[in-house]
Amino acid sequence: MLNLQTVSPLTLTTPKGFKATGIHVGLKRKRKDLGLLVCEGGASAAAVYTTNQMQAAPIIVTKQAMEASEGRIHAILVNSGNANACTGELGLTHAYMSQHAIANHLQIKPEQVAIASTGIIGQTLAIDTLVTGVDQLVASEAEEEADAFAHAILTTDTGIKTAGYQFLMNGSEVSICGVAKGSGMIHPNMATMLGFLTTDATVEPNVLQTILKRSIDRTFNCITVDGDSSTNDMVMMLASGAAKTPTIMLDTQEAEQFEQAVTHVCQELAKLIARDGEGATKLIEVTVQGTDEERLARKIAKQIVGSSLVKTAIFGEDANWGRIVAAIGSIDEPIDVSKIDIRIGSQWVLRQSMPILFDETLASNELAADTVAIEVDLNSGSAVGRAFGCDLTYDYIKINASYRT
Numbered sequence: 001m002l003n004l005q006t007v008s009p010l011t012l013t014t015p016k017g018f019k020a021t022g023i024h025v026g027l028k029r030k031r032k033d034l035g036l037l038v039c040e041g042g043a044s045a046a047a048v049y050t051t052n053q054m055q056a057a058p059i060i061v062t063k064q065a066m067e068a069s070e071g072r073i074h075a076i077l078v079n080s081g082n083a084n085a086c087t088g089e090l091g092l093t094h095a096y097m098s099q100h101a102i103a104n105h106l107q108i109k110p111e112q113v114a115i116a117s118t119g120i121i122g123q124t125l126a127i128d129t130l131v132t133g134v135d136q137l138v139a140s141e142a143e144e145e146a147d148a149f150a151h152a153i154l155t156t157d158t159g160i161k162t163a164g165y166q167f168l169m170n171g172s173e174v175s176i177c178g179v180a181k182g183s184g185m186i187h188p189n190m191a192t193m194l195g196f197l198t199t200d201a202t203v204e205p206n207v208l209q210t211i212l213k214r215s216i217d218r219t220f221n222c223i224t225v226d227g228d229s230s231t232n233d234m235v236m237m238l239a240s241g242a243a244k245t246p247t248i249m250l251d252t253q254e255a256e257q258f259e260q261a262v263t264h265v266c267q268e269l270a271k272l273i274a275r276d277g278e279g280a281t282k283l284i285e286v287t288v289q290g291t292d293e294e295r296l297a298r299k300i301a302k303q304i305v306g307s308s309l310v311k312t313a314i315f316g317e318d319a320n321w322g323r324i325v326a327a328i329g330s331i332d333e334p335i336d337v338s339k340i341d342i343r344i345g346s347q348w349v350l351r352q353s354m355p356i357l358f359d360e361t362l363a364s365n366e367l368a369a370d371t372v373a374i375e376v377d378l379n380s381g382s383a384v385g386r387a388f389g390c391d392l393t394y395d396y397i398k399i400n401a402s403y404r405t
Contacts, residue, residue, distance in 0.1 A: 011146030017240030022152030025133025035152030056085030071205025297385025
């Protein structure tokens with residue numbers, strides 16, 4: 001069992017080799033809107049991107065940079081307040097200008113810079129404002145500057161989202177930390193969120209990519225808020241190698257330890273995103289077990305937590321297990337529906353696909369908690385999968401009805 005120690009403070013600069021900052025330049029009215037993460041010696045990089053076919057200009061430019069640099073990234077520039085999405089050739093030009101501005105500022109090659117944007121879709125990026133702001137960016141290892149970066153990437157989030165762990169690998173202390181943003185337009189796979197992780201372990205880009213992708217499949221790709229995916233979003237991880245660990249190779253004990261730690265950080269961030277869903281009052285955690293494959297268990301869990309009827313029942317504190325059954329049955333793969341068990345909170349409400357008596361008052365009280373747990377057992381195998389989401393409330397409509405104003 002990997003002995004993970006929670007990192008305090010939880011910042012991107014806790015792992016050795018990283019600096020960060022975040023400032024307000026005018027892309028948003030008041031709040032910080034431009035962030036910079038730097039690994040001066042260069043870092044191995046891995047990234048997973050939104051599956052939305054309408055991918056924004058920053059995603060295109062970052063993919064090109066990752067290919068051109070063979071996964072060696074020195075800096076990530078992030079702006080909020082404007083997504084630079086659906087902005088045509090002009091938007092692509094602005095994305096390149098952003099990349100070149102920070103490359104000139106740091107005296108590195110453009111292909112060593114990844115960029116990300118989040119905010120309103122379809123509006124022209126105020127590129128002069130952004131480029132002018134780049135000259136004001138001074139990254140450091142200070143906790144407050146890492147905190148400033150975490151604030152600079154937010155949109156409708158109610159607060160910053162951070163997580164981090166440390167553990168020993170062959171006697172060397174390794175740190176993995178991350179920040180994320182996201183509260184609406186969240187739906188698997190890889191949607192309206194940005195996530196950035198740093199580590200001081202030594203990992204080659206191809207190995208880091210494999211580990212990050214597997215971790216994301218179990219975490220970020222298992223959250224849903226509203227069923228809508230976005231145009232801009234990605235998770236990127238940088239490994240500085242500054243902890244001087246032996247190079248991590250796949251299919252080794254060190255790789256297994258490292259992947260466990262990455263998955264833990266990703267899961268903490270994913271749960272924070274789900275809990276901060278626009279207008280949300282509750283985090284919903286769904287565990288599905290008893291299938292032949294983990295993939296199928298995760299798929300069913302996502303189907304349940306993504307159901308608008310389930311989400312509204314949780315908001316209404318109504319233990320309506322029929323909505324959960326309906327969500328399970330709508331899966332597009334064959335399952336044995338004759339022996340399903342369901343538990344809501346502490347109470348079993350269905351056994352072998354037959355209703356059983358339960359305490360409605362207790363169930364309603366438990367559904368009023370900040371976190372609501374739903375467990376499903378299909379009794380057809382040993383695999384387990386989880387998904388995370390939130391309830392669907394009146395405030396979600398209010399927030400999104402006036403998003404541009």
